[in-house]
Amino acid sequence: MAARNIEDPRSNAMLKALEDQDTTVAFDPLENTMILNMGPQHPATHGVLRLLIKLDGETVLATVPELGYLHRGYEKIAENATYHEFIPHTDRLDYLSPLSNNVAYVLAVEKLLGLEVPPRAQYIRVLVSEMARIASHLVAVGSMAMDVGALTVLLWTFREREKLLDVYDVLCGARFTTSYARIGGLQQDWTPRCTAMLNQFLGEFGEDVEEVERLLQNNRIFIDRCEGVGVISPEECVRMGVTGPLLRAAGIARDLRRDVPYLVYSDLDFNVVTAKESDALARFYVRVEEMKESASILRQALDRLPTGPVNAMEPKRVLPRKERTYTRMEELIHDFILINTGIDPPVGEVYHAVESSKGELGFYIMSDGTGHPWRMKIRSPSMTNIQALPLMLKGGMISDIVAVVGSLDPVMGEADK
Amino acid sequence: MTNAEITEKLKTLVPASILSVEEFRGDLTVVIRREDIVRVAEVIKTDPALAFDLIIDVFGVDMYRPGERFEVIYNVYSLAHRRFLRLKVRIPEEDPTVPTVTGVWPGANWHERETWDMFGIRFPGHPDLRRLYMPEEFEHFPLRKDFPLMGIPDSLPLPRR
Numbered sequence: 001m002a003a004r005n006i007e008d009p010r011s012n013a014m015l016k017a018l019e020d021q022d023t024t025v026a027f028d029p030l031e032n033t034m035i036l037n038m039g040p041q042h043p044a045t046h047g048v049l050r051l052l053i054k055l056d057g058e059t060v061l062a063t064v065p066e067l068g069y070l071h072r073g074y075e076k077i078a079e080n081a082t083y084h085e086f087i088p089h090t091d092r093l094d095y096l097s098p099l100s101n102n103v104a105y106v107l108a109v110e111k112l113l114g115l116e117v118p119p120r121a122q123y124i125r126v127l128v129s130e131m132a133r134i135a136s137h138l139v140a141v142g143s144m145a146m147d148v149g150a151l152t153v154l155l156w157t158f159r160e161r162e163k164l165l166d167v168y169d170v171l172c173g174a175r176f177t178t179s180y181a182r183i184g185g186l187q188q189d190w191t192p193r194c195t196a197m198l199n200q201f202l203g204e205f206g207e208d209v210e211e212v213e214r215l216l217q218n219n220r221i222f223i224d225r226c227e228g229v230g231v232i233s234p235e236e237c238v239r240m241g242v243t244g245p246l247l248r249a250a251g252i253a254r255d256l257r258r259d260v261p262y263l264v265y266s267d268l269d270f271n272v273v274t275a276k277e278s279d280a281l282a283r284f285y286v287r288v289e290e291m292k293e294s295a296s297i298l299r300q301a302l303d304r305l306p307t308g309p310v311n312a313m314e315p316k317r318v319l320p321r322k323e324r325t326y327t328r329m330e331e332l333i334h335d336f337i338l339i340n341t342g343i344d345p346p347v348g349e350v351y352h353a354v355e356s357s358k359g360e361l362g363f364y365i366m367s368d369g370t371g372h373p374w375r376m377k378i379r380s381p382s383m384t385n386i387q388a389l390p391l392m393l394k395g396g397m398i399s400d401i402v403a404v405v406g407s408l409d410p411v412m413g414e415a416d417k
Numbered sequence: 418m419t420n421a422e423i424t425e426k427l428k429t430l431v432p433a434s435i436l437s438v439e440e441f442r443g444d445l446t447v448v449i450r451r452e453d454i455v456r457v458a459e460v461i462k463t464d465p466a467l468a469f470d471l472i473i474d475v476f477g478v479d480m481y482r483p484g485e486r487f488e489v490i491y492n493v494y495s496l497a498h499r500r501f502l503r504l505k506v507r508i509p510e511e512d513p514t515v516p517t518v519t520g521v522w523p524g525a526n527w528h529e530r531e532t533w534d535m536f537g538i539r540f541p542g543h544p545d546l547r548r549l550y551m552p553e554e555f556e557h558f559p560l561r562k563d564f565p566l567m568g569i570p571d572s573l574p575l576p577r578r
Contacts, residue, residue: 068550075535076559080566111442238496241472241524252496254471259499348441351492351501353473364492366478377476379492387527416550 033061038401040069046143046405047412049386058398063390067383070416078376082342083109083183084319086376091177093361093378094414096139097132099168100356102181107262108352108363109183112345113317117185121310122264124190126301128171128180129263129354130294131198134205135164136357136409137287137294144284144406145216148225153212160208163201170194183343184318185311195302205295209288226281230392230404234278240388244359244381246408249286250278256355267304270297280400280407287409317343342371351379358382358409382415418466418498420445426467430460436507446490446503451515454491454506458521461493461502469493469502475518475528477536481562486510487538491518491525508538517543535560 039050048069054062074093078086090105091098103125110117117125142157165175171194172180172187180187216222232242234250247254255272257265273289275282311318319338320331347369353362359381366375385408392404423445424438434453439446449457461469474492485507494501506515517540518525527549529540534548537558547553557564557572 068548068552071550073559076564076566114442238471239523241522243471254496260501349446349503350442350444351503353501360473362473362492364474364476364490375478377474377490379474383527384524387524 036398040066046410048416049405049410049412051389051401051405053393053398053401055398060393060396060398060401063393063401065386065389067386067412067416070412072417074417075376075378078373080372082339082371083345083373084338084342086373087181087183088177088179091179092413093380093417094136094356094358094382094411095176096411097136097357098176098178099128099180100132100136100354101361102179103129103263104352104354104356104361105363106181106183107354108350108365109343109345111350111352112348112365112367113183113343114346115184115312115314115317117312118309119264119306120190120308121185121312123301123305124186124310125181126263126265126268127190127198127298127305130297130301131164131167133294133357134291134298135161137291138164140357140406140409141212141284141287141291144280144403144409145212145222147402147406148222150216150219150222153215156208156212160201160205163197163204167194167197167201170197182311182319184314185309189310190305195305198298198302202295202298206292209291213288223281225400225403226284226407227279228277229280229396229400230407231277231279232388232392236391237278237388240391241384242359242388243384244355244357245283245286245290246359246385246388248273249275249282251276256353256360260353262352262354264301268297268300270294280403283407283409344371345369353379356381358411358414359385361414378414378417380414380417382410382412383417386410386415418495418500423467423502426464427457427461430464431457444501444503446505448505448507451506451508454504455516455518455521457504458491458518461504462521465497467495467502468497469495470522471496472518472522472524472528473501475525475532477532477538477560479536479560479562484509487513487536489515489532489538493522513537514539514541516541519543534558537561 033054033056036053036055038053040048050066052064053060074089077089090101093101138157138161142154145153168178169175172178234252237247237250251274253272253274258272270293273286275286315334320335324331325335345367347367349366351362351364353360361381362379364377365373368374393401420440427435434450434457436448436450461467471494473494476490478488480486480488487508489506491504508515517529529543530549532538533546534551535558540546555573557569
């Protein structure tokens with residue numbers, strides 16, 4: 001209870017000292033619980049997350065998150081679009097890592113079709129997924145540090161992210177809304193220029209992360225504001241269905257790249273980073289370490305990048321290259337059929353999940369054999385992670401809310417679909 | 418643990434509750450009788466050979482057919498055995514309700530709210546069955562197949578000046 005010190009003579013003297021002709025502290029203003037509304041338009045909630053917080057003084061008693069301010073009905077749109085038409089919409093789910101969303105979606109469709117893409121495409125997909133993870137974690141790390149007062153880190157991480165966005169730009173012609181993966185392949189091949197740019201980024205990256213760590217690891221304000229804040233037990237994490245860096249920061253080493261391998265992750269060597277503390281600081285460092293692991297995966301994938309085609313030889317399923325569509329009859333016919341009626345998948349239902357930067361991103365597709373999915377369910381990690389937010393905030397201080405939301409790293413485009 | 422082993426195990430543990438077992442592209446889907454879903458959920462969560470302890474997703478499907486119009490699908494994951502399982506219940510249109518599994522997997526809370534919001538399927542026993550995305554005064558269920566893609570005009574009153 002915040003009112004408990006009010007009888008203490010010392011605090012009474014302090015309150016007396018604060019009084020002047022405009023301010024009186026004759027009664028305890030914090031006696032009652034109060035409801036505070038935070039968001040949906042609040043700079044520290046990372047998008048349009050709205051929290052209703054019940055407070056006793058500065059202590060959080062309960063939190064109720066409200067979703068839906070960015071609900072665009074993507075599952076309804078998916079039912080009314082062909083499989084190819086939905087690819088650009090996946091960019092807008094987790095708009096901090098569009099490339100890994102593209103890959104996750106096409107992997108689900110390819111599982112439905114029973115389609116295997118060539119090894120080069122698989123390696124490039126690993127490359128873009130890991131680039132997306134680093135870019136997304138850079139924003140998460142930077143904005144969390146900003147939320148607790150270290151603005152410098154945000155500027156530094158955005159500087160690094162900019163280099164990755166430049167690679168995206170060269171690779172697929174867009175910095176944010178990439179729409180890079182295609183069913184059965186990729187929109188563009190990886191080029192030597194991309195390799196050179198990525199190598200340059202990787203060369204500087206280790207030092208830059210170290211710079212960020214040096215700034216924060218002995219920073220009293222940052223440690224005090226993050227350590228022991230937003231703690232949730234591993235059992236609670238599992239009960240609430242939490243995935244991703246949050247679950248790993250609670251000590252449960254679940255990483256779909258290792259546990260249910262997809263693409264060529266089983267051939268690559270990487271560690272699953274875990275921590276025990278399960279507080280905001282542990283989540284921060286899990287993300288930092290994961291970025292280093294991703295950088296190592298990127299180096300391995302660049303070394304092993306095989307040559308060969310990037311699109312599967314399945315003309316009835318895979319879109320032909322544009323220049324061939326313009327010059328050859330066969331490809332023109334296939335392009336026309338694929339665009340107008342779509343691929344002809346078998347009847348059935350599949351679920352495919354990838355480890356995105358936020359957690360398990362999965363697509364469930366129920367096909368009735370036509371060119372449109374009968375039902376598509378997007379399993380978004382942000383939504384389930386926000387579900388555990390009330391447990392993390394309970395009993396904490398009001399000023400910890402921004403640190404905990406920052407450590408959660410929600411993206412509302414994904415949570416609200 | 419292979420699909421066959423899981424099917425075998427389920428058939429010994431809850432033989433009367435299983436209506437059918439489907440397998441497609443390696444994904445196992447077990448169709449469960451609607452009234453037994455909570456018991457089956459408890460069994461597959463607590464049995465050490467199955468241990469499906471992590472709730473991944475709960476969602477509805479509108480099959481748009483007479484009789485059992487809706488389906489509710491539960492996607493669960495076993496941390497110990499590193500694999501997924503799908504449970505499915507079929508629901509008639511006249512009585513769109515399924516007993517809640519929030520008692521077994523508390524994380525199903527928001528997923529069931531979303532299913533209520535999008536399909537109008539009620540979950541008796543749910544602690545907080547409010548709409549998740551749409552406003553509370555909205556009367557329709559957007560992911561039903563008879564809800565038009567462009568929405569229903571004036572279904573949400575907009576402020577006028």
